[in-house]
Every structure is written in C-alpha cells, then in structure tokens.
Amino acid sequence: MDWGMRNRIQRMFRGDRGNTVMLAVDHGYFMGPTRRLENPAATIRPLLPYADALALTRGVLRTSVPPATDTPMVLRVSGGATVLKEDLSHEAITTSVQEALRLNCSAVALSVFVGAPHEHDSLVNLARLVDDGEAAGLPVMAITAVGKELEKRDARYLALACRVSAELGAHLVKTYYCDDFEKVVEGCPVPIVVAGGPKLDSDRAALELAANAIRLGAHGIDMGRNIWQSDHPVAMLKALRAIVHEKADADAALGILAAERSRGRTATTPAAA
Ligand code: R5P
Numbered sequence: 001m002d003w004g005m006r007n008r009i010q011r012m013f014r015g016d017r018g019n020t021v022m023l024a025v026d027h028g029y030f031m032g033p034t035r036r037l038e039n040p041a042a043t044i045r046p047l048l049p050y051a052d053a054l055a056l057t058r059g060v061l062r063t064s065v066p067p068a069t070d071t072p073m074v075l076r077v078s079g080g081a082t083v084l085k086e087d088l089s090h091e092a093i094t095t096s097v098q099e100a101l102r103l104n105c106s107a108v109a110l111s112v113f114v115g116a117p118h119e120h121d122s123l124v125n126l127a128r129l130v131d132d133g134e135a136a137g138l139p140v141m142a143i144t145a146v147g148k149e150l151e152k153r154d155a156r157y158l159a160l161a162c163r164v165s166a167e168l169g170a171h172l173v174k175t176y177y178c179d180d181f182e183k184v185v186e187g188c189p190v191p192i193v194v195a196g197g198p199k200l201d202s203d204r205a206a207l208e209l210a211a212n213a214i215r216l217g218a219h220g221i222d223m224g225r226n227i228w229q230s231d232h233p234v235a236m237l238k239a240l241r242a243i244v245h246e247k248a249d250a251d252a253a254l255g256i257l258a259a260e261r262s263r264g265r266t267a268t269t270p271a272a273a
Contacts, residue, residue: 004137008106009171012053012072013191013219019244021237022193023051024224025060026076026109031083036229040064043228050237053106055222058095061103072106074141074222075099078125088147089113093125097132107172108138111145114161115152123168130169141222142170143195150197155180162188174222177213185217194218196226203230203239203257208250210243220244235260 013020025044027034037043040056041064048054048071055074056065065073077095081088091111100108110129112122126142133140142165146152153176162173166188175184177194185192194213200206206226213221221244230236239257242248248256 002137005134005139005171008072008137009139012074012106014052015245017245018191018219019214020052020193020220020222021050021241021244022053022055022074022220022222023047023227023237024055024195024222025228026056027224028060029057029076029079030081030088034225037224043233046234047228047237050234050241052220055109055224058099058103061105073103074107074109075103075105076110077108077129078110078122083148086148087117088145089116089118089122091118091122091125093129097129097136097138100138101136105138107141108133109141109143109174111143112161112165113145113147114164115157116147123164126165126170127168130171133171134169139171140169141172141174141193142166142168144173144175146176153178153197155183159184159187162192166190177209177218181213181218182216191219192217193220193222196221196223199225199229203232203236204250204254206230206236207239207243207253207257210240211248211250211253214243214247232257232261 040060053072053074057076077093078091079094080092081090112126113119130140144161155178158175158178162175162184165173172191174193210221227233227236235257239253242256243253
C-alpha cells in the first residue's frame with residue numbers, strides 16, 4: 001500500500017489500537033431531512049471536535065462543514081435512489097474520485113447491496129471505484145447496505161457481504177453489529193466499522209452495541225442517528241470515544257455520559273424533535 005493511502009487511513013484510524021470514531025451524517029442522500037439532521041451545519045458543529053472522521057456527501061461537505069477543519073472526510077459517492085421507492089439498491093457512482101480529491105477527502109464510501117435486485121451493479125461499482133481509488137491513493141469503504149430489509153442484519157448475511165466487499169478490494173467495510181459478530185470479523189480481512197442503525201430505545205443500548213462490536217474485533221464505529229438523535233449528542237460521542245479508544249465497557253461509558261450531562265456542557269441537541 002502506498003504512503004498516501006496509508007496516511008489517509010491512519011489519519012482516520014488513530015491511537016494504539018488503530019480505531020476510529022466516525023460520525024455519519026450522510027443520511028439525507030436518500031432519506032431527505034432526517035430528524036435532528038434537518039440543518040446539517042447545526043448538527044455537525046458541536047460534534048465535529050470529537051469525531052475522528054466525518055462521513056457525508058459533497059453537498060453537506062460544501063455547505064455545512066468549515067473548510068478550516070482538520071477532521072478527515074469520508075465522502076459518500078454512491079446514490080440515485082430515495083426512500084420513496086421500494087428498491088433502494090438502484091444506485092450508481094454519483095461523485096468521481098477526482099471530485100473527492102479536489103475536496104481533499106480521506107476516503108470514499110459506497111453502498112453494496114448483496115442479495116438485492118441491483119446486487120451486480122453495486123458490486124461492479126465497488127470494484128471500479130477500488131481501481132480508481134488505488135490509482136489516486138484514496139481508500140474505499142464499502143457499506144453493506146440492507147435497504148429497508150433491516151431483518152437481513154444477521155451474521156450469515158453480513159459475513160458474506162463483508163467478505164465479498166473485501167475480496168473486490170474494499171480497504172474498509174462498514175456493516176451492522178449482529179449476534180455472532182465475531183464471525184463477521186473473522187471472515188473479513190480488512191478493518192470493519194459498525195453503523196448504529198435506527199435510533200435504539202436508549203443511550204445504553206447504543207453504547208452496549210458499540211462496546212460489544214469493539215470487544216469482538218470492530219476497528220471503530222461509523223454511527224449517526226444514535227448520536228445526533230440522542231438528547232445528549234456531545235456526551236454520547238464522548239462516551240463512544242471512551243469505548244472505541246480506551247476499551248471502556250458500556251457501564252463505564254454510561255458513567256461518562258452521566259458525568260457530562262451533570263456538568264451541563266452538552267446542551268447541544270441540534271434541533272427540536
Ligand atoms: C446510511 O444512511 C448511511 O450509510 C449511514 O451512514 C449509516 O447507516 C450509519 O448511520 P446510522 O448509525 O444512523 O445507521
């Protein structure tokens with residue numbers, strides 16, 4: 001791997017363990033103005049200092065992130081479908097590698113839809129993006145998307161989707177946490193980060209998900225709704241950092257969350273629910 005590629009990866013995956021706390025704010029590309037991400041700049045502003053990387057589209061990057069930031073950007077480059085259609089898998093590459101370089105991004109990301117109607121197109125998109133990314137020294141993160149079929153998130157399916165992504169050359173894979181998650185990690189020869197999925201019932205549930213994922217071999221999180229839809233987003237992000245970078249368990253992370261809340265430093269809920 002060339003120095004440029006390694007440098008881009010290591011600027012995102014930090015510390016002794018080479019882990020990352022990526023903040024996902026790319027939901028609008030198919031969901032529109034998602035709750036508490038209606039105004040991306042307002043959501044991102046208080047969270048940016050605590051993220052190792054930001055995952056977003058070029059539209060949100062250009063309009064809603066201060067150009068003076070040092071935080072690495074992971075640019076979503078696939079799209080073309082919205083929640084208004086039943087089949088979310090009909091995606092193409094919507095942003096070029098040249099554009100990602102022009103925007104000074106640290107990686108590009110696209111969804112792969114294994115087992116969906118447009119499985120083939122999404123996998124070929126991945127392989128071609130890896131060719132372009134390799135030529136430019138830009139890492140590619142495959143996102144094992146399940147569209148509206150959230151029940152697909154089991155170890156058998158996710159292990160297959162992650163492995164196929166790695167075999168086609170993805171440098172990083174984002175997937176979901178699931179029972180028997182260690183089987184997903186074991187079968188995937190590149191680093192895995194986990195998404196949070198729709199907002200869980202409690203902050204504790206989200207912290208437990210992250211702690212279990214890290215304990216079983218994930219190299220970090222790429223989480224959105226369970227952070228910025230929390231009533232205490234900055235405190236949540238700090239608690240997640242302790243899990244990802246300091247091996248904190250869910251109870252210790254909950255202690256950090258409570259301490260941050262009691263200090264009253266986290267009244268930063270971005271927008272009304
Ligand atoms: C889909 O919108 C994106 O891939 C998200 O970045 C991903 O699902 C992570 O966000 P969340 O934790 O909200 O699921």
